[in-house]
Structure formats: C-alpha cells, structure tokens
Amino acid sequence: MKHPEQDGPAVRASDLSVDYAAHGVSPSNRALDGISFELPVGGSLGVIGSSGSGKSTLLRVLSGRHLSGADSRPFVSGGDASTLGRSMRKVGRRELTKLTFEVSLLEQEAGAHLKPELTVTELISEPVLERDKKFSERALGVRVATLLDAVQMPLSSLDKYPYELSGGQRQRIAIARALVLGPKVFIADEPMAGIDITVRHTVTELLDGFRRDGGTVIVVTHDLAMLREVTDDVLALHQSRVVGYGPIDAMLADPPHEFLAALAQSGGTETQYETPEAVGID
Numbered sequence: 609m610k611h612p613e614q615d616g617p618a619v620r621a622s623d624l625s626v627d628y629a630a631h632g633v634s635p636s637n638r639a640l641d642g643i644s645f646e647l648p649v650g651g652s653l654g655v656i657g658s659s660g661s662g663k664s665t666l667l668r669v670l671s672g673r674h675l676s677g678a679d680s681r682p683f684v685s686g687g688d689a690s691t692l693g694r695s696m697r698k699v700g701r702r703e704l705t706k707l708t709f710e711v712s713l714l715e716q717e718a719g720a721h722l723k724p725e726l727t728v729t730e731l732i733s734e735p736v737l738e739r740d741k742k743f744s745e746r747a748l749g750v751r752v753a754t755l756l757d758a759v760q761m762p763l764s765s766l767d768k769y770p771y772e773l774s775g776g777q778r779q780r781i782a783i784a785r786a787l788v789l790g791p792k793v794f795i796a797d798e799p800m801a802g803i804d805i806t807v808r809h810t811v812t813e814l815l816d817g818f819r820r821d822g823g824t825v826i827v828v829t830h831d832l833a834m835l836r837e838v839t840d841d842v843l844a845l846h847q848s849r850v851v852g853y854g855p856i857d858a859m860l861a862d863p864p865h866e867f868l869a870a871l872a873q874s875g876g877t878e879t880q881y882e883t884p885e886a887v888g889i890d
C-alpha cells in the first residue's frame with residue numbers, strides 16, 4: 609500500500625504551522641502552531657480538541673484539500689506535513705490529483721451534504737466514474753453493493769434518495785462513498801455523527817478491515833469509545849497547539865493539560881442516536 613516514492617511514515621507533521629490569510633476585514637489567523645507527529649502506514653491517529661483548536665484545518669492540510677477548492681484556504685506558513693511521501697507545502701498539480709484519489713477526506717457532516725438529486729447507487733459510484741468514465745458497470749455494481757453491506761444498509765436502499773434516509777443512514781452512505789476508490793489513507797471528521805449505537809460497530813469494523821489491508825486512518829472525534837476502539841495514538845489540540853500526544857487512556861489517566869483533565873472528568877461526549885424520522889430501513 610506504500611507510495612513507490614515513500615519509505616517513511618504514511619503521514620508526518622514536522623513543526624507544522626498553518627495560517628488563514630487576511631480576508632476583507634478579517635485579519636490573518638494562525639490555525640495550527642508547531643504541530644509534530646508521525647503516523648506509520650497501517651496506523652490510526654485520533655485528533656481531539658475544543659472548538660476552533662484547529663482539527664478541521666489539520667485534516668484539510670493532511671489531505672491536500674487546502675491546495676484546491678474555495679477561497680479562504682489555509683496555507684502552510686511554517687514547517688511541513690507530508691502524506692504518502694508528498695510535501696503539503698509544495699505538491700504539484702498532477703501529484704495533487706493522485707493524492708485526492710489515494711487520500712479520502714470525509715468532511716464534517718458529510719452525510720448532510722450529499723447531493724439530494726442522486727440515488728444511493730449514484731452517490732457511491734460517482735467518485736469512481738469521475739476518475740474513470742469507462743469503469744465496468746458490473747464491477748462497479750459489485751463494489752457499491754459490497755460497501756453498502758459493509759455499512760449495514762440493505763440493497764433495497766440502492767434506489768433511494770438522501771431525503772428518504774435518516775441522518776445516520778446518510779452518514780453511512782457518505783462513509784461508503786469515501787471508501788469506494790480504495791484509498792490508502794482515510795481521514796474522517798466526526799465519522800460517527802448521528803450514527804445509532806446499534807450500528808456503530810459496523811463503522812469500527814470497517815475501519816479495522818481497512819487497516820488490516822494496510823490502510824492508514826486519521827479521525828477527529830469527541831467519542832471516547834471510538835478513540836479507544838480505533839486509534840493507537842491521539843493528538844490533543846488546544847488553541848492551535850498540541851497539548852497531548854499518546855494513547856487515549858494514558859493521557860486521560862495523567863492529563864498533561866486542563867482540556868484533557870476536563871475530558872477525563874466528563875467521560876467524553878454522549879453516544880448519539882440516529883434521528884427518529886428514520887424511514888424504516890434499519
């Protein structure tokens with residue numbers, strides 16, 4: 609699963625600082641300040657932190673998405689980060705395209721942002737057809753059905769539209785879509801958001817299988833159970849800086865920062881339930 613040019617860790621940040629440029633009346637803003645960590649191929653890193661601590665910005669930079677997309681993009685202002693051996697400071701256009709296939713980003717509330725005019729089949733197939741219009745219909749059908757099964761959605765949901773699904777079901781479709789290209793690195797912002805306690809094991813099992821196949825995972829989550837189940841190390845951010853790095857239980861047993869002490873006391877966030885307006889699929 610290694611990139612041919614890559615021999616080191618799957619993801620590395622070395623004294624990484626990231627800023628947002630001044631925009632209109634808004635002054636420039638440092639979102640990440642001196643972040644360092646290493647994540648080996650096949651490893652899993654959790655990222656936690658209070659609101660505005662820089663979690664989403666970190667995911668954007670590590671996935672290379674800061675180099676494309678809308679305005680108001682963050683930029684690397686100090687140090688560097690590399691994913692699959694490519695520097696996030698100076699990756700070229702062609703390499704960036706490859707990277708977007710190899711590094712999948714599940715954005716915050718991805719399930720809520722599915723295109724409403726596409727069916728479940730179309731939503732999961734779209735990234736494959738965007739990459740290769742001539743991809744075998746039969747092979748794609750098998751891939752979509754396999755992923756649907758992996759997120760415990762019945763085949764009867766293939767022709768449904770997002771509005772016919774519950775919030776948690778939409779989130780599971782977003783996860784299936786994020787994995788359809790067979791990425792090497794899966795980066796996810798609150799993947800469990802809205803997912804019912806009775807099906808959350810499908811997500812953890814999917815991530816376990818992904819890692820067994822050599823995939824590398826980075827996940828932002830407030831969910832302590834998920835951190836325990838799927839991560840090796842956790843990076844704790846506070847006000848743009850790292851305030852803790854290591855296995856979650858070791859950090860909570862002896863919190864190196866008041867943010868972590870508060871998390872240890874609260875026991876993490878509560879488990880969420882899929883919305884009650886679920887349209888009888890589970």
Ligand SMILES: Nc1ncnc2c1ncn2[C@@H]1O[C@H](COP(=O)(O)OP(=O)(O)OP(=O)(O)O)[C@@H](O)[C@H]1O
Nearest residue numbers: 628637639657658659660661662663664665666680
């Ligand atoms: N588009 C943007 N333009 C300017 N500043 C931004 C932009 N997006 C985020 N920031 C700033 O960067 C810092 C980090 O924000 P970020 O969204 O990465 O934090 P977060 O930890 O993901 O927060 P949350 O948990 O609320 O999603 C904050 O100070 C935020 O205001």
